[in-house]
Amino acid sequence: MGAYNRAMSRGRSEAAGREPVGRVFQRVLGDGLPVAARAEGSTIWDAEGRAYLDAAGGAIVVNVGHGRQSVVEAMKRQARAFTYVHGTIFTSEALEAYARAVGPRLPLDEPAIYPVSGGSEAIESCLKMVRAYHLARREPDRTVVIARWGSYHGNSLGALDLSGREFLRRPYEPWLGRFRHISAAYPYRAGEAAARALGDAEALAAELESAIAEAGQGRVAAFVAEPIVGAALGAVAPPDGYWPAVAEICRRHGALLVADEVMTGFGRTGRWFGLDHWGVRADVAACAKGVTGGYFPFGLAVASGAVYDTIVEGGSFVHGFTYSHSPVGAAAAAEVLRILESERLVEASAARGERLRALVEDRLGGHPNVGQIRGRGLLVGVELVADRTTRAPFPRSARLVEKVQARARERGLLIYYGTGNADGTNGETVLLGPPFVVTDEELTAIADQLAAAIGEAVTEIA
Numbered sequence: 479m480g481a482y483n484r485a486m487s488r489g490r491s492e493a494a495g496r497e498p499v500g501r502v503f504q505r506v507l508g509d510g511l512p513v514a515a516r517a518e519g520s521t522i523w524d525a526e527g528r529a530y531l532d533a534a535g536g537a538i539v540v541n542v543g544h545g546r547q548s549v550v551e552a553m554k555r556q557a558r559a560f561t562y563v564h565g566t567i568f569t570s571e572a573l574e575a576y577a578r579a580v581g582p583r584l585p586l587d588e589p590a591i592y593p594v595s596g597g598s599e600a601i602e603s604c605l606k607m608v609r610a611y612h613l614a615r616r617e618p619d620r621t622v623v624i625a626r627w628g629s630y631h632g633n634s635l636g637a638l639d640l641s642g643r644e645f646l647r648r649p650y651e652p653w654l655g656r657f658r659h660i661s662a663a664y665p666y667r668a669g670e671a672a673a674r675a676l677g678d679a680e681a682l683a684a685e686l687e688s689a690i691a692e693a694g695q696g697r698v699a700a701f702v703a704e705p706i707v708g709a710a711l712g713a714v715a716p717p718d719g720y721w722p723a724v725a726e727i728c729r730r731h732g733a734l735l736v737a738d739e740v741m742t743g744f745g746r747t748g749r750w751f752g753l754d755h756w757g758v759r760a761d762v763a764a765c766a767k768g769v770t771g772g773y774f775p776f777g778l779a780v781a782s783g784a785v786y787d788t789i790v791e792g793g794s795f796v797h798g799f800t801y802s803h804s805p806v807g808a809a810a811a812a813e814v815l816r817i818l819e820s821e822r823l824v825e826a827s828a829a830r831g832e833r834l835r836a837l838v839e840d841r842l843g844g845h846p847n848v849g850q851i852r853g854r855g856l857l858v859g860v861e862l863v864a865d866r867t868t869r870a871p872f873p874r875s876a877r878l879v880e881k882v883q884a885r886a887r888e889r890g891l892l893i894y895y896g897t898g899n900a901d902g903t904n905g906e907t908v909l910l911g912p913p914f915v916v917t918d919e920e921l922t923a924i925a926d927q928l929a930a931a932i933g934e935a936v937t938e939i940a
C-alpha cells in the first residue's frame with residue numbers, strides 16, 4: 479500500500495474507531511493527500527519518491543526555494559540560545575538586527591515592524607495600527623475603512639471582512655459587514671463602457687474619492703488594497719496612474735494608505751515590493767509569505783515613521799499575540815533577506831518572470847479557453863474562459879480549474895488557482911509563482927505541463 483493510500487485508510491479506520499482516535503482536520507475535506515517527504519529548490523518529493531515541480535511555491539510563498547540549509551542553521555542558532563521570550567518583557571538582537579536590515583527595503587519611510595505569525599495577523603494588526611493612529615490624533619470618528627472587491631486579505635474575520643472574495647465571505651456573511659468596498663482595477667471582465675472606466679486610473683481614483691465623500695468629512699480611516707492583486711483576480715496590475723492617484727487622494731483626505739504586500743512583497747513581482755513599480759510609499763503595510771519564504775510562520779505589520787511616532791506619542795497600542803515578535807522567525811527572515819540580496823533574486827524574479835510569461839504565451843496564447851496571460855515578475859496569471867470573444871467564464875459547477883490542477887498534479891506540476899473573479903462565483907484563473915531559483919528547464923516544463931493539463935481538463939468537461 480502506498481503512502482497516499484496508507485494516509486487515506488488510516489484516516490478512515492480511525493474515523494471508524496478501530497484505532498486510537500486522533501487525526502488531521504485537513505485543508506481539503508474528504509480528499510486523500512500525498513505525504514510530503516523532502517523538498518529542494520523548486521521540487522517537492524512525496525513519501526513514495528514522486529517528484530512535483532512546485533510552480534506556485536505552495537501558495538506563492540517559497541521565494542528563495544526549498545531546502546535552504548543556511549535558513550535552517552540560522553533558526554537553529556537562535557533556537558539554541560532561546561526560542562521564546564514574551565514580547566512585552568524582552569526584545570532580542572535577532573529582531574532588532576532584522577528591523578535594521580529590512581527597513582531600507584520596505585515601501586514605507588522610516589518603517590517600524592511589528593512581527594506576527596502570518597498574513598491575516600499582519601492585516602489585523604495593520605487595522606489596529608490605523609485605529610491607534612487616529613485615536614492618538616484625537617480623531618475617533620475616523621472609523622470607515624475602504625477596501626476593494628476582487629481582493630484577498632486573509633481568513634481571520636477582520637481580514638475576511640476586508641476581502642472582496644464573495645465565495646469566501648458567503649458562509650460567514652452574518653458576521654461581516656464592517657468595511658466598504660469599491661471596484662477592483664480589473665477591466666478585463668467588465669462590459670465595454672465599464673471596461674474603459676475600470677481600466678482608467680482617473681475613473682478608479684474618482685470612485686475612491688466619491689466613497690470618501692459619501693462616508694463624510696473626517697470619517698475615513700484608511701484605504702486598503704493589494705498593489706497587484708494575487709489569488710483573488712490572478713496577478714492583476716492596475717493602470718499606471720492608479721497608485722500615485724490613490725496615494726494622493728488618501729493624503730489629501732487624512733486617510734492612511736495600507737498596502738497588502740503579503741503576496742507581492744519580497745521580490746515576487748520583480749521589484750522588492752508591489753508599490754515599488756509606481757514609486758509609491760505606504761503609511762502602513764502587511765507582509766508575510768516571502769518574508770521567511772515558508773521557513774517559519776512569520777509576517778510583518780509595518781508602520782511608517784510618522785504613523786509609529788504618532789501612536790507612540792498617543793501612548794497606547796492595545797494589541798498583541800503570544801507568538802508575535804518571534805526571535806526564531808526574525809532569524810529565518812534575516813537569512814532569507816540575505817539570500818535575496820546576495821543572490822540578486824529579486825532581479826532574477828523579474829528576468830525569469832518575463833521568460834515564464836513568454837513561454838506560457840507561446841504555449842497557451844492562442845488557446846481557445848485562455849482569455850489573458852498577465853502578471854509581473856514571477857507572479858503570472860492565466861485567465862480561463864469558455865469563450866475568448868465574449869470572455870464568458872465556464873460555469874463554476876464544471877470545476878474546470880480544479881480539473882486543471884488535478885491533471886497538472888498527475889503530470890508532477892503543482893499550481894495555485896483562484897475562482898470567483900468574474901462575478902463572485904464564476905471565473906477561474908491559474909496562478910503561477912515558482913521559487914526565484916527556478917531554472918530555465920523548469921520554466922519550460924511549467925509551460926509545457928500547464929498547457930497539457932489545460933488541454934486535458936477542457937476535453938474532460940467538453
Ligand code: PLP
Nearest residue numbers: 596597598630631632708740741
Ligand atoms: N493578503 C494577501 C494578499 C494574501 O495573498 C494572503 C494569503 O494568501 C493573505 C493576506 C493572508 O495571509 P495568511 O494566509 O498568511 O493569513
